[in-house]
Amino acid sequence: MGGCLSKKEEEESQAKTEEATVHAVETPAGTEESPVRTEDAPASTDEAPVKIDGSSPGADETTPGENESTPGPDEPAPGADEAAPVTDVAAASDGETAKDSKPIVFVLGASGSVGSATVKTLSEEYGDKVEIRAGVRHPEGAGKLHGLPGVTLVQACMADKDTLATLLVGVSALFIVSPGAENRAELTSLSAEAAKEAGVGHLVVVSLPMAVEEGTIFGRQFTEIEAKITGLGIPYTLLRLPYFMDNFLGLASTVKESGQFYMPVSSDKIFAVVDTDDAGRAAAAVLVDPSKHAEKTYHVVSARVTNDEIKTTLSTLLDKDVSFVQSETDATKQTLLGFGVAEWQADGILELFKLVEDGAPSILEENGGNFREITGEDPVSLKEYLTRHLTAFQ
Numbered sequence: 001m002g003g004c005l006s007k008k009e010e011e012e013s014q015a016k017t018e019e020a021t022v023h024a025v026e027t028p029a030g031t032e033e034s035p036v037r038t039e040d041a042p043a044s045t046d047e048a049p050v051k052i053d054g055s056s057p058g059a060d061e062t063t064p065g066e067n068e069s070t071p072g073p074d075e076p077a078p079g080a081d082e083a084a085p086v087t088d089v090a091a092a093s094d095g096e097t098a099k100d101s102k103p104i105v106f107v108l109g110a111s112g113s114v115g116s117a118t119v120k121t122l123s124e125e126y127g128d129k130v131e132i133r134a135g136v137r138h139p140e141g142a143g144k145l146h147g148l149p150g151v152t153l154v155q156a157c158m159a160d161k162d163t164l165a166t167l168l169v170g171v172s173a174l175f176i177v178s179p180g181a182e183n184r185a186e187l188t189s190l191s192a193e194a195a196k197e198a199g200v201g202h203l204v205v206v207s208l209p210m211a212v213e214e215g216t217i218f219g220r221q222f223t224e225i226e227a228k229i230t231g232l233g234i235p236y237t238l239l240r241l242p243y244f245m246d247n248f249l250g251l252a253s254t255v256k257e258s259g260q261f262y263m264p265v266s267s268d269k270i271f272a273v274v275d276t277d278d279a280g281r282a283a284a285a286v287l288v289d290p291s292k293h294a295e296k297t298y299h300v301v302s303a304r305v306t307n308d309e310i311k312t313t314l315s316t317l318l319d320k321d322v323s324f325v326q327s328e329t330d331a332t333k334q335t336l337l338g339f340g341v342a343e344w345q346a347d348g349i350l351e352l353f354k355l356v357e358d359g360a361p362s363i364l365e366e367n368g369g370n371f372r373e374i375t376g377e378d379p380v381s382l383k384e385y386l387t388r389h390l391t392a393f394q
Contacts, residue, residue: 102131105287109177110134116144117280123148126288158187161194168198173287175204185224202290203236209362217348237286238297242272245385252392262327264353267307271356272365275302275380282374301369302379
C-alpha cells in the first residue's frame with residue numbers, strides 16, 4: 001500500500017503519467033497538446049491537465065495528476081499573498097465537537113476539481129451551518145482553497161489510515177473524492193475504514209456511471225469501491241459523475257488553430273456530462289443534510305450532448321465555422337500515451353468512448369440524472385458552460 005508520496009516524488013510521477021477524471025482526447029494523434037482529463041485532476045500548476053472519469057485524480061492521492069489541473073484561461077491563479085487557513089492537523093482534529101456546535105464536514109481530496117468546487121460551495125452557501133475541513137496532501141499547494149471563509153485546511157493522506165482515523169474523529173459527514181490512481185479502490189477503501197474507526201456519521205463518495213460496466217477497467221474499480229461503501233455499515237451516498245465538461249477545454253487549442261476538434265466517437269452519439277461546479281454543488285447539498293440522502297445512489301448530470309451539438313454551439317458563440325473530426329481509436333491511444341497517460345488509464349478511457357459509440361445506457365443517462373432533485377436548482381447547460389469559458393477558444 002505504501003505511504004503518501006513526497007511533493008518531489010509526486011511531481012516526478014506526474015511528469016510520467018497524468019491524472020484524469022476520464023474525459024480524454026480531443027486532439028488528433030500526433031499533435032503537441034494534451035486535451036485529456038481523466039479524473040478529477042488538481043488545480044495547482046504542479047499537476048497534469050489530463051482528466052477522465054469523475055474521480056479525483058490524485059489531488060490527494062497518488063500519481064496521475066488526477067487531482068488538480070492548471071488554472072484555465074478564465075481562472076487566474078491564486079495570488080501569492082493569499083494566506084491559507086489552519087493547517088495544523090492535530091489542532092484541527094482534536095476535540096472540536098465539544099467546543100463547536102456546528103456539525104463538521106470533511107472533504108478528502110479537496111484540491112481536485114470536484115473537491116475544490118465542493119469546498120467553495122460549502123464556504124459560500126453553508127458556512128453558517130457547518131464547520132468545513134478540506135483534506136489535502138499539500139496545504140501549501142492548495143491554491144483554490146486559500147482564503148475561503150470558514151475553511152480549515154488539513155494535511156491528510158488516503159494511504160495513511162491510522163492518521164486519517166485520528167483526523168476524522170468528530171466528523172459528521174465525510175466526502176471521499178476517489179483518486180485517479182490505479183489502486184483507487186484500495187485507497188478509497190482505506191479512507192472509508194478510517195472513517196468507520198473514527199465514528200464518522202455519513203459517507204459521501206464519488207463513483208462513476210461505469211460502475212455498472214463490470215467488464216471495463218473503470219467499472220471493476222468502481223464496482224469494488226461501491227461494494228465496500230455499501231457494505232461498511234455507515235450511512236452513505238454515492239455520487240456517480242459522468243464525463244467532465246472541463247474536458248471540453250481540451251478542444252480549445254485545435255479550435256483556435258484550425259477550427260476543428262477531435263474525439264473517437266461518431267458526431268451524433270449522445271453522452272452525459274457534468275460541470276465540476278455542479279458536482280460540487282450537489283456534493284455540498286448532500287453533506288449539509290446527509291440523512292435526507294442516506295443509502296442513495298445519485299447520477300449527477302449537467303447535460304446530455306453530442307459532438308454535433310458541441311460543434312454547432314461553438315460555431316455560434318465564436319461566429320466562425322467549427323468542424324468535428326472523428327479520430328481513430330489506435331491513434332487516440334497513442335496520443336494519450338504520448339501525453340504520459342498510464343496505459344491502464346488510456347485503455348479505460350477508450351472503453352468509455354466505446355460505450356459512448358455503442359449507446360450504452362450507463363453513458364446515455366436518459367432520465368437526466370438527479371441534480372435538480374438534490375439541489376432544487378437547474379444544472380449548467382452546454383451553452384452556458386462554453387460561454388463561461390469562451391475566451392479559451394478565441
